[in-house]
Amino acid sequence: MGSGRPRAHQGRRRGAQGKWKAGAALALLALAGLSGCQSADRGAADRAAAQQAYKVSDSGVRAEIERRWKEAGGIDDRLDVTVTGGRALLTGNARDPDQRVEAVRLAWQVEGVQEVINEVQVGDSSGLSDTATDLWIATQLRSKLLFDSEISSKNYTIEVVNQTVYLLGRARSPQELERVQGYAREIGRVRRVVNHVRM
Incomplete structure:
Protein backbone atom coordinates (compact mmCIF):
# COMPACT_ATOMS: atom_id res chain seq x y z
CA MET A 1 0.00 0.00 0.00
CA GLY A 2 2.83 2.33 0.91
CA SER A 3 4.47 1.53 -2.41
CA GLY A 4 1.35 2.67 -4.36
CA ARG A 5 1.56 6.28 -3.27
CA PRO A 6 5.00 6.96 -4.62
CA ARG A 7 3.95 5.46 -7.95
CA ALA A 8 0.94 7.74 -8.13
CA HIS A 9 3.15 10.65 -7.15
CA GLN A 10 5.67 9.66 -9.86
CA GLY A 11 2.84 9.35 -12.40
CA ARG A 12 1.63 12.84 -11.54
CA ARG A 13 5.22 14.14 -11.84
CA ARG A 14 5.65 12.47 -15.24
CA GLY A 15 2.32 13.91 -16.39
CA ALA A 16 3.37 17.37 -15.25
CA GLN A 17 6.72 16.97 -16.97
CA GLY A 18 4.99 15.86 -20.18
CA LYS A 19 2.67 18.88 -20.07
CA TRP A 20 5.64 21.14 -19.39
CA LYS A 21 7.59 19.68 -22.34
CA ALA A 22 4.58 20.04 -24.65
CA GLY A 23 4.06 23.63 -23.50
CA ALA A 24 7.74 24.42 -24.03
CA ALA A 25 7.63 22.89 -27.52
CA LEU A 26 4.57 24.98 -28.40
CA ALA A 27 6.27 28.11 -27.06
CA LEU A 28 9.38 27.39 -29.15
CA LEU A 29 7.25 26.88 -32.25
CA ALA A 30 5.43 30.14 -31.61
CA LEU A 31 8.72 31.99 -31.16
CA ALA A 32 10.08 30.46 -34.35
CA GLY A 33 6.95 31.57 -36.19
CA LEU A 34 7.23 35.07 -34.78
CA SER A 35 10.91 35.34 -35.68
CA GLY A 36 10.06 34.09 -39.16
CA CYS A 37 7.43 36.81 -39.49
CA GLN A 38 9.84 39.39 -38.15
CA SER A 39 12.59 38.35 -40.56
CA ALA A 40 10.06 38.33 -43.43
CA ASP A 41 8.90 41.82 -42.40
CA ARG A 42 12.52 42.93 -42.06
CA GLY A 43 13.32 41.50 -45.50
CA ALA A 44 10.38 43.37 -47.06
CA ALA A 45 11.44 46.58 -45.30
CA ASP A 46 15.03 46.15 -46.50
CA ARG A 47 13.86 45.61 -50.09
CA ALA A 48 11.63 48.70 -49.93
CA ALA A 49 14.52 50.78 -48.56
CA ALA A 50 16.84 49.52 -51.30
CA GLN A 51 14.27 50.37 -53.99
CA GLN A 52 13.81 53.85 -52.52
CA ALA A 53 17.59 54.37 -52.41
CA TYR A 54 17.79 53.36 -56.08
CA LYS A 55 15.12 55.92 -57.01
CA VAL A 56 16.93 58.64 -55.08
CA SER A 57 20.18 57.59 -56.73
CA ASP A 58 18.65 57.71 -60.22
CA SER A 59 17.16 61.16 -59.61
CA GLY A 60 20.51 62.35 -58.23
CA VAL A 61 22.35 61.02 -61.28
CA ARG A 62 19.91 62.79 -63.59
CA ALA A 63 20.28 66.08 -61.71
CA GLU A 64 24.08 65.85 -61.88
CA ILE A 65 24.06 65.16 -65.64
CA GLU A 66 21.76 68.14 -66.22
CA ARG A 67 23.98 70.34 -64.04
CA ARG A 68 27.08 69.42 -66.05
CA TRP A 69 25.25 70.02 -69.32
CA LYS A 70 24.15 73.45 -68.14
CA GLU A 71 27.70 74.42 -67.12
CA ALA A 72 28.97 73.24 -70.52
CA GLY A 73 27.01 75.94 -72.32
CA GLY A 74 23.30 75.17 -72.17
CA ILE A 75 23.30 71.63 -73.56
CA ASP A 76 20.45 70.96 -71.12
CA ASP A 77 18.22 73.35 -73.12
CA ARG A 78 18.33 71.03 -76.14
CA LEU A 79 18.65 67.55 -74.63
CA ASP A 80 16.80 65.37 -72.14
CA VAL A 81 18.03 62.57 -69.89
CA THR A 82 16.09 59.77 -68.23
CA VAL A 83 17.83 57.54 -65.68
CA THR A 84 16.55 54.11 -64.67
CA GLY A 85 18.64 51.69 -62.63
CA GLY A 86 21.81 53.61 -63.44
CA ARG A 87 21.11 53.55 -67.18
CA ALA A 88 21.01 57.04 -68.71
CA LEU A 89 18.94 57.50 -71.88
CA LEU A 90 19.90 60.68 -73.75
CA THR A 91 17.41 62.13 -76.24
CA GLY A 92 16.77 65.42 -78.02
CA ASN A 93 18.44 67.42 -80.76
CA ALA A 94 22.06 68.54 -80.48
CA ARG A 95 23.20 71.64 -82.32
CA ASP A 96 26.01 69.73 -84.06
CA PRO A 97 27.96 66.44 -83.79
CA ASP A 98 30.45 67.99 -81.33
CA GLN A 99 27.66 68.89 -78.90
CA GLN A 121 19.87 63.49 -82.95
CA VAL A 122 21.84 66.23 -84.68
CA GLY A 123 20.00 69.29 -85.97
CA ASP A 124 16.66 70.66 -84.84
CA SER A 125 13.80 69.58 -87.07
CA SER A 126 11.15 69.69 -84.34
CA GLY A 127 8.55 72.40 -83.83
CA LEU A 128 5.59 72.99 -81.55
CA SER A 129 3.42 70.58 -83.51
CA ASP A 130 6.07 67.83 -83.14
CA THR A 131 6.25 68.42 -79.39
CA ALA A 132 2.47 68.16 -79.06
CA THR A 133 2.45 64.96 -81.12
CA ASP A 134 5.22 63.44 -78.99
CA LEU A 135 3.29 64.23 -75.83
CA TRP A 136 0.11 62.73 -77.28
CA ILE A 137 1.93 59.52 -78.26
CA ALA A 138 3.55 59.17 -74.81
CA THR A 139 0.20 59.70 -73.06
CA GLN A 140 -1.54 57.12 -75.27
CA LEU A 141 1.16 54.51 -74.65
CA ARG A 142 1.32 55.05 -70.89
CA SER A 143 -2.46 54.68 -70.70
CA LYS A 144 -2.41 51.41 -72.65
CA LEU A 145 0.30 49.93 -70.39
CA LEU A 146 -1.44 51.09 -67.22
CA PHE A 147 -4.72 49.37 -68.06
CA ASP A 148 -3.20 46.08 -69.24
CA SER A 149 -3.16 43.67 -66.28
CA GLU A 150 -0.50 41.53 -68.00
CA ILE A 151 2.01 44.41 -68.00
CA SER A 152 3.81 45.87 -64.99
CA SER A 153 3.71 49.45 -66.27
CA LYS A 154 5.86 50.82 -63.42
CA ASN A 155 8.83 48.87 -64.85
CA TYR A 156 8.89 50.95 -68.04
CA THR A 157 10.13 54.42 -68.90
CA ILE A 158 8.81 55.98 -72.10
CA GLU A 159 10.45 58.80 -74.04
CA VAL A 160 9.08 60.13 -77.34
CA VAL A 161 11.20 62.41 -79.54
CA ASN A 162 10.13 63.37 -83.08
CA GLN A 163 7.57 60.54 -83.07
CA THR A 164 10.22 57.94 -82.18
CA VAL A 165 9.30 55.94 -79.07
CA TYR A 166 12.20 54.95 -76.79
CA LEU A 167 11.46 52.17 -74.32
CA LEU A 168 13.67 51.73 -71.24
CA GLY A 169 13.26 49.53 -68.18
CA ARG A 170 12.97 45.85 -67.29
CA ALA A 171 10.49 43.32 -68.70
CA ARG A 172 9.26 40.35 -66.68
CA SER A 173 9.11 38.16 -69.78
CA PRO A 174 9.58 38.25 -73.57
CA GLN A 175 5.78 38.07 -73.93
CA GLU A 176 5.31 41.18 -71.81
CA LEU A 177 7.90 43.09 -73.81
CA GLU A 178 6.25 42.07 -77.07
CA ARG A 179 2.90 43.41 -75.79
CA VAL A 180 4.52 46.74 -74.86
CA GLN A 181 6.19 47.09 -78.26
CA GLY A 182 2.97 46.07 -79.99
CA TYR A 183 1.06 48.85 -78.24
CA ALA A 184 3.73 51.38 -79.23
CA ARG A 185 3.64 50.32 -82.90
CA GLU A 186 -0.16 50.53 -83.05
CA ILE A 187 -0.31 54.21 -82.04
CA GLY A 188 -0.90 56.56 -84.94
CA ARG A 189 1.99 58.80 -86.06
CA VAL A 190 4.67 56.65 -84.44
CA ARG A 191 7.56 56.46 -86.91
CA ARG A 192 9.83 54.10 -85.01
CA VAL A 193 10.06 52.10 -81.76
CA VAL A 194 13.52 51.78 -80.19
CA ASN A 195 13.82 49.08 -77.54
CA HIS A 196 16.34 49.44 -74.69
CA VAL A 197 14.42 47.20 -72.26
CA ARG A 198 16.28 44.52 -70.30
CA MET A 199 14.91 41.14 -69.30
Missing part, protein backbone atom coordinates in the same frame (compact mmCIF):
# COMPACT_ATOMS: atom_id res chain seq x y z
CA ARG A 100 26.28 65.36 -79.16
CA VAL A 101 29.69 63.86 -78.28
CA GLU A 102 30.15 66.31 -75.41
CA ALA A 103 26.74 65.41 -73.95
CA VAL A 104 27.64 61.71 -73.91
CA ARG A 105 31.11 62.38 -72.48
CA LEU A 106 29.69 64.43 -69.61
CA ALA A 107 27.02 61.81 -68.83
CA TRP A 108 29.67 59.09 -68.49
CA GLN A 109 31.60 61.20 -65.95
CA VAL A 110 28.75 61.15 -63.42
CA GLU A 111 29.14 58.68 -60.57
CA GLY A 112 26.41 56.03 -60.57
CA VAL A 113 26.02 55.86 -64.35
CA GLN A 114 26.17 52.21 -65.43
CA GLU A 115 25.32 52.73 -69.10
CA VAL A 116 24.73 55.65 -71.47
CA ILE A 117 22.24 55.07 -74.26
CA ASN A 118 22.82 57.75 -76.87
CA GLU A 119 19.73 58.54 -78.92
CA VAL A 120 20.56 62.22 -79.44
